[in-house]
Amino acid sequence: MSGLEDVKHVIPVLSGKGGVGKSTVTAALAVALWSMGYRVGVLDIDLTGPSVPGIFGMADSHVHAAPDGWVPVFVDREQRLGLMSLGFLLGSKADAVIWRGPKKTAMIKQFIEDVIWGDLDVLLVDTPPGTSDEHISMAENLVAARVDGAVVVTTPQAVSLLDVRKELDFCKKVDLPVLGIVENMSGYVCPHCADCTNIFSTGGGEALAKEYNLHFLARLPIEPELTKILDSGNVARMLDEPDQCATLMRCATLQRAIGMCKTLGFEDRSGRHGGLPESAAADTATTATTVTSNPTATATATEAT
Amino acid sequence: MTLETAPETARSAVATEGVAAETPTPSVPADANAHCPGVGSEGAGQADACAGCPNQTFCKTGQASKIIDPAPAEIAERLRDSIGSTYLVLSGKGGVGKSTFTSQLAWALSDSEKPEAVLAANPDMEAETTVAVLDVDICGPSQPRMLGCEGEQVHQSQSGWSPVYVSDTLCVMSVGFMLPRNDEAVIWRGPRKNGLIKQFLRDVAWGPQDFLLVDTPPGTSDEHLSLLTYLKQAGIDGAIVLTTPQDVACQDVRRILTFCRKVGVPIVGIVENMSTFVCPSCHQSSVIFPPTSGGGAALAAEFGVPLLGQIPLDPRIGKACDFGHSFLEEHPESPAAEAYRSIVAKIQEIAAQKAT
Numbered sequence: 167m168s169g170l171e172d173v174k175h176v177i178p179v180l181s182g183k184g185g186v187g188k189s190t191v192t193a194a195l196a197v198a199l200w201s202m203g204y205r206v207g208v209l210d211i212d213l214t215g216p217s218v219p220g221i222f223g224m225a226d227s228h229v230h231a232a233p234d235g236w237v238p239v240f241v242d243r244e245q246r247l248g249l250m251s252l253g254f255l256l257g258s259k260a261d262a263v264i265w266r267g268p269k270k271t272a273m274i275k276q277f278i279e280d281v282i283w284g285d286l287d288v289l290l291v292d293t294p295p296g297t298s299d300e301h302i303s304m305a306e307n308l309v310a311a312r313v314d315g316a317v318v319v320t321t322p323q324a325v326s327l328l329d330v331r332k333e334l335d336f337c338k339k340v341d342l343p344v345l346g347i348v349e350n351m352s353g354y355v356c357p358h359c360a361d362c363t364n365i366f367s368t369g370g371g372e373a374l375a376k377e378y379n380l381h382f383l384a385r386l387p388i389e390p391e392l393t394k395i396l397d398s399g400n401v402a403r404m405l406d407e408p409d410q411c412a413t414l415m416r417c418a419t420l421q422r423a424i425g426m427c428k429t430l431g432f433e434d435r436s437g438r439h440g441g442l443p444e445s446a447a448a449d450t451a452t453t454a455t456t457v458t459s460n461p462t463a464t465a466t467a468t469e470a471t
Numbered sequence: 472m473t474l475e476t477a478p479e480t481a482r483s484a485v486a487t488e489g490v491a492a493e494t495p496t497p498s499v500p501a502d503a504n505a506h507c508p509g510v511g512s513e514g515a516g517q518a519d520a521c522a523g524c525p526n527q528t529f530c531k532t533g534q535a536s537k538i539i540d541p542a543p544a545e546i547a548e549r550l551r552d553s554i555g556s557t558y559l560v561l562s563g564k565g566g567v568g569k570s571t572f573t574s575q576l577a578w579a580l581s582d583s584e585k586p587e588a589v590l591a592a593n594p595d596m597e598a599e600t601t602v603a604v605l606d607v608d609i610c611g612p613s614q615p616r617m618l619g620c621e622g623e624q625v626h627q628s629q630s631g632w633s634p635v636y637v638s639d640t641l642c643v644m645s646v647g648f649m650l651p652r653n654d655e656a657v658i659w660r661g662p663r664k665n666g667l668i669k670q671f672l673r674d675v676a677w678g679p680q681d682f683l684l685v686d687t688p689p690g691t692s693d694e695h696l697s698l699l700t701y702l703k704q705a706g707i708d709g710a711i712v713l714t715t716p717q718d719v720a721c722q723d724v725r726r727i728l729t730f731c732r733k734v735g736v737p738i739v740g741i742v743e744n745m746s747t748f749v750c751p752s753c754h755q756s757s758v759i760f761p762p763t764s765g766g767g768a769a770l771a772a773e774f775g776v777p778l779l780g781q782i783p784l785d786p787r788i789g790k791a792c793d794f795g796h797s798f799l800e801e802h803p804e805s806p807a808a809e810a811y812r813s814i815v816a817k818i819q820e821i822a823a824q825k826a827t
Contacts, residue, residue, distance in 0.1 A: 182611050184565010184689040189719070214690035215563050215723040259722055262563075262730040264691045267661030268508060295565040295689055296610035297656045298664070324793040325570070329611040331654035339658060359753035365786045390759055397718040397763035
């Protein structure tokens with residue numbers, strides 16, 4: 167049977183608040199793990215606003231049904247990065263999915279039970295905002311699977327932190343461990359004067375992590391370049407071209423995502439980055455210091471381990 | 472506020488798959504079980520969740536589906552005389568600024584006076600504009616904080632729940648006022664949210680209000696369907712749709728626009744938020760969320776609806792919301808305030824047309 171039997175790690179990406187970058191962080195983690203040599207799956211349970219297909223540039227792909235279940239949509243040629251999203255099952259990109267809870271619950275159950283993920287190292291689960299039907303269903307259906315714990319994403323402003331507290335309360339109530347907190351959209355470097363502005367303030371995520379005694383995994387900057395890449399729908403193509411893949415991996419967000427994966431205990435097994443872990447770390451450090459004067463993702467990583 | 476972890480949930484959901492979801496008004500009795508498939512749905516009385524429900528026989532025999540839920544009519548009755556115009560603030564995407572926009576719009580409208588034409592047409596009207604904000608984002612209520620009334624309580628009176636008054640002309644109702652702690656998660660499935668929204672609309676003593684602004688959660692799901700069901704008879708004057716410029720957001724917003732079309736809610740227009748960013752040090756503007764597919768303007772053209780305005784990113788807006796202040800009052804000279812004012816004026820104009 168299909169399902170999650172051969173999936174080694176399951177990591178949901180959560181946030182009480184919308185638009186904080188759950189999908190972007192999920193994608194960054196997926197690409198980071200992929201580049202480190204792992205077999206990765208991304209399950210998008212945001213049913214009314216699925217963004218995973220678009221982010222990976224696979225919006226026109228469709229899911230194939232095999233006798234054993236649904237075959238995920240593979241992004242790369244090597245078929246190490248598979249996706250499953252309701253977006254693949256919709257007719258047009260403007261189609262609205264107007265579903266109430268019970269139907270969403272059934273869909274998520276199907277996504278968890280009937281997709282042939284095969285032999286995956288990590289399954290990342292991208293979720294919608296809130297603590298409602300999708301989340302309850304996910305928690306219920308993943309109980310049997312090996313859920314490592316959730317990565318919780320926030321932006322630094324107080325209003326966002328308010329919603330994230332609720333999400334942490336949710337995790338506690340459903341016994342879902344929290345691996346750590348990621349603070350997204352921390353600073354923006356003005357391209358004209360190179361001054362850093364904290365549009366949505368900064369440091370809120372780290373303070374929250376401290377308050378709840380959780381790992382602070384990374385602080386990600388606002389990176390319009392990455393938004394452009396994700397919007398362009400070129401990610402799939404870029405992964406297959408070594409040159410372009412390198413361009414993508416140079417994004418500060420992805421560098422820090424790699425740092426985050428290492429914090430979470432995923433060793434680099436690609437050999438590709440084997441020769442240059444130091445330079446990569448140095449790279450992260452420099453970008454980080456220009457953005458904020460706070461400790462970098464890698465620094466936090468060492469602290470945490 | 473208890474967590475629903477019943478293992479039979481999934482099974483009962485499968486039993487009702489495609490039924491409860493598509494039924495336009497799956498009403499749920501107040502005394503129903505937690506995972507009620509909805510009166511009138513195919514699984515009514517037969518789903519696993521129905522075991523032990525006092526209404527089970529009633530649902531099973533099909534008698535219940537013949538009864539029309541009286542709530543929409545009651546709500547229409549209640550709102551008809553007290554509410555001037557009802558606007559929904561929607562967006563398929565989360566974090567684009569629905570709540571921020573709603574709160575700032577509410578502050579701005581409640582500080583304004585009615586246009587002269589309206590006063591001339593209705594001589595017995597007060598000059599000041601009264602605004603009510605209803606926060607139906609049940610899992611992530613932000614209005615109490617953004618309007619600076621966190622920690623307040625909702626009082627029960629003879630005529631119903633009293634909303635929380637922020638100023639003489641601005642009141643708000645949110646699930647945030649009902650939680651014991653503000654980090655408490657509201658882990659509710661659809662039917663329960665549905666019930667609360669019904670109560671918000673039917674049981675709140677709004678009093679006379681010129682505007683009812685409804686702040687919604689992201690997506691197109693239970694909350695949105697419930698709002699439409701319950702407000703169908705009372706009437707919705709329009710939806711104000713928020714977006715940010717990048718394509719990923721526009722895709723989700725396209726879905727909500729399609730949703731509005733499908734269910735027949737008029738679209739007032741699109742507001743593009745976080746358009747550009749003016750650096751506080753060098754005062755040059757740059758684009759943080761690049762409009763790779765044309766942003767709000769392209770969406771507005773595609774759906775043939777007006778683009779109400781483009782609001783630049785200003786860190787001070789977020790700060791004002793964190794502290795529960797009115798941004799327009801604190802920084803009236805900023806370009807973002809200018810953009811807000813022009814949008815507010817357009818909305819006032821549309822509302823004035825209705826009143827005269």
